[in-house]
Amino acid sequence: MLGSPVAGAQVRVWQLDLDGQRKGREPLREAVTDDRGRFRIEMGAAHGNLLVESAGGETRELWSEEPLGLDPDVPLEAIIPLYIPVQHREIVVSPFTSVAAALVERRPVEPGRFHEAMQGVHALLGGHLGGIDILDAPVTPIDEPATQLTPGVRHGLLLGALSMLAGRMAEETGASVRGLNTMMLTAALREDARDESGLLDGVGPEGAIALGFCVDPPSGADTPLCRLSAQTLRQDLAETLAFHLLGSAQDGTGLSFGDGVVLANEVAQGTETALFGNVQPGNVGDERAPVITPLASPYYEESEDAIAFEDDLTPVHVRSEAARIDLSEVFENDCDREIHKHVDVLGAGDANPLRWRFAVKDDLAGFDVEDLLVQLRVPGVLAARPLAVTSVELPEGETAPGRVFEVFARERDAEELARVEGRYNIEIAATDRLGNTSPVLRGCWRHVPRAAPLWAGSFNAASGPGSFDERRLESNNLAPVLRGDQAPVLARLEVQNNTDEDVFLTLRADDIVGRYSATWTRSRVLLSEEEGMSDCLETGECFSAPPPDVVDEIIGLQPIPDSLVTLRVFDLATGVTPKCPNCRPNEVQIAAGGHFEVQAVVSNLAFLVPPSVNRTQIQEIQVGPIGAQVQLTGVDRRGYVHCEDTVPGSSLCRVRLSYQLFHALARATLQVDSLTISAVSSPLSTLAPRSPQPPLEGDNFTFSLPVSTAVTWTTEDASIPVSQ
Structure with missing residues (x-):
């Protein structure tokens, strides 16, 4: 053996x-x-x-x-x-x-x-x-x-x-x-x-x-x-x-x-x-700590980067070859190096990440990858952000004093990289298998996050003035919405042109998935009861037949039609839609440095109204006796007088019941599971993003991918009078 x-x-x-x-x-x-x-x-x-x-x-x-x-x-x-x-x-x-x-x-x-x-x-x-x-x-x-x-x-x-x-x-x-x-x-x-x-x-x-x-x-x-x-x-x-x-x-x-x-x-x-023979005791010991050596870490400094567009309008990140730097310079400890980093410029994998390479050498005890500690310290945050360490091989022909590793600093490692400007620090330390710890290799730089050329915020359900959420039955304004006279906002998306060039966007609602339902009631309410002889049956002012029975018209769950939503754009500075005489259909002009809001508005709610109701006649109506009226959305049909009792052997009516007939909305539900919009840009010259203006977490930074949201809206009137 x-x-x-x-x-x-x-x-x-x-x-x-x-x-x-x-x-x-x-x-x-x-x-x-x-x-x-x-x-x-x-x-x-x-x-x-x-x-x-x-x-x-x-x-x-x-x-x-x-x-x-x-x-x-x-x-x-x-x-x-x-x-x-x-x-x-x-x-x-x-x-x-x-x-x-x-x-x-x-x-x-x-x-x-x-x-x-x-x-x-x-x-x-x-x-x-x-x-x-x-x-x-x-x-x-x-x-x-x-x-x-x-x-x-x-x-x-x-x-x-x-x-x-x-x-x-x-x-x-x-x-x-x-x-x-x-x-x-x-x-x-x-x-x-x-x-x-x-x-x-x-x-x-x-x-x-x-x-x-x-x-x-x-x-x-x-x-x-x-x-x-x-x-x-x-x-x-x-x-x-x-x-x-x-x-x-x-x-x-x-x-x-x-x-x-x-x-x-x-x-x-x-x-x-x-x-x-005569020997002295030995010892397996090593008091020498691992040695860490920063290696060349190429990076394209992105302050001069721009965005170009191919023939099919696909955005392309254009880097300046002259802006290539070595990130290992941050370990010179003067903190003067300014590093500009675009925030997910094209909405895809970052081909130019903040990446450091370094070599670790320990000739005797050796070390495990788990005993390498790399931390990122960001402004205003007490706790350090640990970074994952990966063992790598150098390109053929290159050598290093020890095993080679690299670490990446991306937004998923420290979200502040996308939104916080200031001094950042990176720390690297190694401990060998006998517990000897190296001096901490420290680096620092001034980090400048730069916004994408077209910044799109989060696409969320709208709330507040003008929103669909406020067009409720109790708000005296649902009738104009059902008639189509008003277009409430269903969802909002903030867009900013972060360049010195106008951008032309064609907006499109790609997909809307959801269901709707509504319940209307054709009903009556007793207004008064009058006694005394009257010839109303002969004059046609009353009727011997009782008023029409109460009928509920139910529009069951149905898929929401694509016609529900249209898109419009407002300039947040002026509050008006930007004018563009030469724009194509659905195209809008986003001015340089402008701040805009894309609104998904409800263009047509005809599907919530049954065929028996004339949409143009829908209004806010008062139902019930004076002093006890309730407000409903619907159509006031007319009054109806029922002769409940006549004089035997004659056509005289001695008891008359007065009713109000109406056709009103009892309940409506609009559930939008997903509403997706997309945008493409017209051919443009190369764009250079302006001053840093980092977006918020979860935003779509370039509008290069569709964005979607979900909305649920329900209205219900519990005040519809009980028919008598």
Whole structure:
């Protein structure tokens, strides 16, 4: 087992005598490892000390995607001291057991007590490696999630760290995976253990040990990794575990960096004299904070931007190439840079966002993207606005001192960007995985939001004077609306020309969706009762038949017709409709710098009146006896006198009932689910927006998209007299 399993390795088990010498010329058992690097051997009776060799096979280093075939003449070894048959025993053959097998060669051994020396070396090396049993602790694969730092996970992480250490040495010496790998590092460590001292101190029988093309460092510089020393299995292995394996793409355990650092520190602090000689405790630490470097952040300064129109009247944002600036200049901290930003100029995605790029570097502890904090501070707001950080790649050929990130400042991140002018601040900080926090990189600038050339406010249901909402039954003015003499405002939209050029707009009500209903009543009300003889039946002034029955005429829910709404424009400064003799139908002239209101007015409510009612006769009528009259909207039909009682045998009427007949509106409902209007502009020269005048949140800034609203209007008269 290396950092990854070794598949197809030839496994041989040899018997050793009580002094650790190999017995016999043939192995006791043989096997081949499977794809998971496992093998199974039935041993049977006790055989004393056993040597297990694993030679050849294929694996992958954690730091390389290239398959690695292992030399069949350079095996991994593990010695099982005083083997006793059990039902099942799982052992590990690894670089650590191989180093232990070499270390025991230089240990003093009493005759027949080799197993005790071997057990001592296993305990010594395992104790140094976080207290694991290097022979019997099964290795937990580190590409699988782990909930805690078990012995198996520790074993897997340390073997993975050894592989990554070999990778660092290969990078340092410019070697390939075939030129320097974990097996070569293991062989060098075994050679290190075989000199007279029997220590892992970087000195073997032939002197100092180095791997690959290992160049001596300049005077005063750190010893390169490729030159073995007492630090190789201490500080070097620990730092590799902490800073190169934990949290990397090769680490799938998901354990916290803090948990892994505890193990790394145990390894770095090891001072076992019997292994390393006289050494001082190490430490996995890093007091250096991440370094943040602002990078070139191109932006087109929009103070000179304009809007042009294509042949189909599609608006196009025209930028001045000469206005290209570098937003990283805001970090010069003089706050003099003035940045103009149009507010959603074309109502679509911003192709020129406020964007900053920066590099973060931390050579040792490293950092996570989640530990980068970028905040925007806006005028008048106490709390900072956090900005999302994204990792990016630089264009080919460009380099940066560290990993590259970028942040965007858009209106959705801070709505004040669309409406607040003043000094803005951006702050960037990074914290490494050991808690070291960088100095805050601060930038500031004067932010100038600029309105779109055509500013359209929110399209909302109208209220107040002249609105449909006030044309109620009780307001003495519904009759003119039903007759068509008055056109109340259903919805309003504020429009402003924010340029120095007149704009010609063609307005259109694209869609109206909704329903209406109305109830009219043909009824009567008793005005008076008169007694006394009268010949009204003969003169035709009264009738023997009772008055007509009460009839309700109901106009059920029907779709609202498109003819309901017309559009008109008023100049808010003068209160009149702008004149334009040369305009086409539905086209209006919006003067430069002008402030206007587009009104959706109710042009025709004929559909609320039944055929039995003559619209031209509708008025506000008084119904009921004098002193108790109520006001209704409808038609006063006429009076009607009913002779309730006659003199027997004659045509004289002695009891007369006087009624008022009327036809009135009882209830009307108009529910507009959506009313959509749109506008297109006539061909114009390029427009340059004037002074900043930010719109409000939710407005359609350019009128380049349709706008819609919803309105519900209901009138009901609860005062209609009860018929008698």
